[in-house]
Amino acid sequence: MRKKLALKQVGTISMAVIETKNLTYTYPGRTEPSIKDVSIKIEKGEFTLITGPSGCGKTTLCRCFNGLIPHFYQGELKGEITAAGLKVVEHQISELARHVGLVFQNPENQLFALSVEKDVAFGLENLGVPREKMRKRVEWALKLTGIDDLRERAPHELSGGQQQRVAIASVLAMQPKVMVLDEPTSFLDPLGAKKIFEVIYELNRKLGVTIALVEHRLDLTARYADHIIVMDNGKVVLDGEPRETLSSEEARLIGVGIPKATRLYQILQKDGRIRLGNTIPLCSDEMASMLREALKSQ
Amino acid sequence: MIEVEDVYFTYPNGVEALRGVSLTIKNGDFVAIMGENGAGKTTLVKHFNGLLKSASGSVLIDGVDTRKVSVATLARKVGFVFQNPDNQLFSETVEQEIAFALKNFGFKERVTKRRVTWALNLLGLAQYRKTSPFMLSGGERKRVALASVLAWNPKILILDEPTIGQDYHQKEKLRQFILQMKTQRKTTIIVTHDVEFVAECNPRVLLMREGRIVADGEAQNVLTNPEILIKASIVPPQIAQIFIQLSDLGLPKDVIDVYEAREKLLKVSERSK
Known part of the structure; x- marks a missing residue:
């Protein structure tokens, strides 16, 4: 896998927005590194899904993208990280934050203001965005995440799902070039989660925001991805195009939650009695239309 | 057994979280409570261990009114694992975290040790015995919180969003x-948004909306009914979505399991040949 990546790097002009080279990081007080020799590239405008078993190093990797590692978390870092053209080790978190927005797994770690509106405006205030422009951006972010009726409420009084929307809105408002989202909808109901993923996808397609999304629930997210990175035990074990990657035997063995539509396709292909097309489906719509064709043509 | 009779609950800020809930959960039941954010799911289960007491109506656990006993007394019988593990964890090591409640309940040292080891192994946490819970990943912390409750072997287990961050x-x-748990006639109640997990377990599903129960039945029936699901902000599981879309081809709508899906599809395919 690494050989293939190395070949890709030679000869092509890199458009990577995020790139790590042989990145190894150990938290203070730990003996074993949480990520080991990770070399990845996330291209400009790409929607990348990062997945893998619990404790595999996904969150740690995300913390490297916006400089939380090594500036906030100490510990031992080897290798290189570049984000939005900046060497992460050499730039402050505040500077990196203009380009790389991170939505945390636990929204309570992110929210602190007295009202939702103030929380969403906070990052913009810090950047010195003019008042009128700030107001517009805050409005836009509140609407898009469906929380404009919560603007006066105190974030700590909200439900987990509502807090997650606020956390997303506050990063959205900054309109960063790269959004890194660590299981951003885990507390949301399925319809709420689906809507948020659609918003993220729209940002990606319409505004060209590069997305790095950490998720276990591939049923909800695989369809949006251009690129999937699978980690296991601190290492990158699969890195490639979603349909191929998710249907590989390795993905199943590692315990990646393969979408059920994809799983049904695999099971039917193995059986062989129903003849299906060759494009591996990632969601129910794709699988349903494939089945419809197969059953009609018989 | 849990008996809930016409329970109403309003938070001090005026939010009416429960508006007349009645239900019975028998020993050995496995129940998934689902519904949109703010539907009252967590509020309801907090009544089962006495963390919240109903304003009107009653909650009986094995015949005992939760308003007449302390949370500490109920806890021995009703174990509760919170949605956010950080609300629950506080010890210096994973091992101490799991041992804490056991010591409080007066288990002997030897029993405590054995149960801690059992819980660590069950949840794949043995290598973190001496680690601080706060050094662990979100998914791992969630499992520590679960281990600390499973260790004392409660008769009724309530898990608020147990699959978050789990592979x-x-x-x-x-x-x-x-x-x-079910074979031991113990009760498990999960609050969850994870439709695919529920589809794999096929438990009894209670669907809540605006403080009321709007559907109660087997997962296979509830999760394949789009009209009801949309009201509760639930998206059907992928297999159900496929079968709902293809129902005009003579396929049944109530399929949520991937192997059952294969059987049904092969049958239709044979017929049309």
């Missing part, structure tokens, strides 16, 4: 464990 293997282990 496929961990979810499968959780499913196996819940099935084991």
